[in-house]
Amino acid sequence: MYQYDSYDHAMVADRIAEFRDQVARRLDGRLTEDQFKPLRLMNGVYLQLHAYMLRVAIPYGTLNSTQMRTLAGIARDYDKGYGHFTTRQNLQYNWPALVDIPDILDRLAAVEMHAIQTSGNCIRNVTADPFAGAAADELEDGRPWAEIIRQWSSFHPEFTFLPRKFKIAVNGAKADRAGIRVHDIGLQIVRNDAGETGFEVWVGGGQGRTPRLGHLIKPFLAPEDLLSYLTACLRVYNQHGRRDNLYKARIKILVEALGPDEYGRQVEDEWAVIREGELKLPAAEIARIRRFFDQPKQAEPTPVPVTENRAFARWLDRNRRDHAVEGLSSLVISLKPIGGTPGDITDAQMEAVADLAERFGFDEIRATPDQNLILPHVRNGDLEAVWNGLVEAGLATANAGLATDIVACPGLDYCNLANARSIPIAQAISTLLEAEGLSEKAGDVTIKIDGCINACGHHHVAHIGVLGVDKRGEEFYQITLGGAFGSDAAIGSIIGKGLAGEDVPAAIARLLHTYLDIRAENERFIDTLRRVGSDAFKEAIYADA
């Protein structure tokens, strides 16, 4: 993985020193809250319902065991002994004191981490396929490109005050596991007819209040032109994006207003001016960054074990993924214990994951957009040892990709923006579906829950989405159906009036029973839904209402 050079170390150290001074000036009254708020947000510090929240960047979701142990230590020493992985492959601490945050940032910097640009109207942490560099269906590892974008966008003077926040995702595999069509810019690595790799550039996707799928504006972008083209994209947005209306400020609104063709034309005009300039990526620099990630993993061609242990077999079936290298597997560590808080992990669990990654996983860990973790490279001969370690740590829930693998935003239990709770709804759904055996029977289904329309929990792109709303002090939940996050990206449709929170789990159970009744053989939930439409499911959801 990438290692900081002297510039990275100096930039982060300088920023921490600056923020330490800003915190001191806020505490002694030299800065007002209005002056301080934009400064703390630039360092990932929010003020939520109960406490400050610190959002730590995990670039393209990749971290090592040393970094994970540091995250655990911070959770123990400065928080309440746990952290929360988010849908943007970041980690959030829910309880740090403002006075401690400069020290926390020092500890992060010591292991080459920070919280810069995890908030604010800038280019946020770049996300990527969490199986990058390991997936059997990969054309090319997207992480070197994500790292190049990270370096270009960090403290970029022109793009620090954009009309609104800006999210870029990179996917190098056949299957889209980065969500490129629901990002401001999505980059899909492709190969052209000449056998060269480059990027499809998708622009104008996003969720939130106005969910939109991105548009393909460039079918093939040569790798050396990546930064000049991104610069052109950002420049057109920076110039024409709506700064007068918060709700119309994202690039998706601009692309829709201009039309993708006109937006693309303006980008091409700008790009023509800068394409041959200093932003052209030198081949030597691309190769240098790639070397951080091109570390071949050696393994004997040992097959995946066949086991009589039903729990181990079930976990292998659900949580193991094929690897590009014979003899290796990638493993999903579910952070969705039945009835638990999606994405939460204790300090001891973080240390257990770090130990397993160090002993068996080539020292690599990934955070996923589904709020899980991954050990991307594990020798097949070590799978049982890893599983035993996860069992001991309480991390061996065999539900990756199942209906109990629920994504949920922090919701009204933590978030200042939320209108309704998310996590308790997720917990109740998880508990009921498991009790009825539906999680296992229904197979691949995504359920994602949000406590407000900002959609940090990605409900728009869930097969079954749940959106909490507040009606005169009472929580209600709208159900959406038919969304999808990946290669078949789609925005779900609201199917009817909101349900009371206590009615949601049973409604979803009825919906899944209906699916089991009407599905064709081996047909996934989303395919059944697309085949028969939503009416049958709507009937099931409201059967008891």
Added chain:
Amino acid sequence: MKTITANRLTDGRVIYRTATGDWTTELAEAARLDEDQADAVLEIASDESHIAVGAYLIELEDDRPGGQKWRREGIRLAGPTTGSTHAQATA
């Protein structure tokens, strides 16, 4: 009946303003304000941002958070309703 709440500057914890102008984490110790005095006291509290960030009024009913924001303020008072992550990890 109303009272004034905010987040403590140093650590962000939920605090309430007392009748003597101090800030406390205990709702029971918070000032109970009539409609006609609430806005004036809030104006004073808003000038105390060296202690309390984002002061605002909340409604009380039977000495508990009330009105349309009763749930939000109830969660701020009692903490998340999600249960313990540590307990869930060892379940």
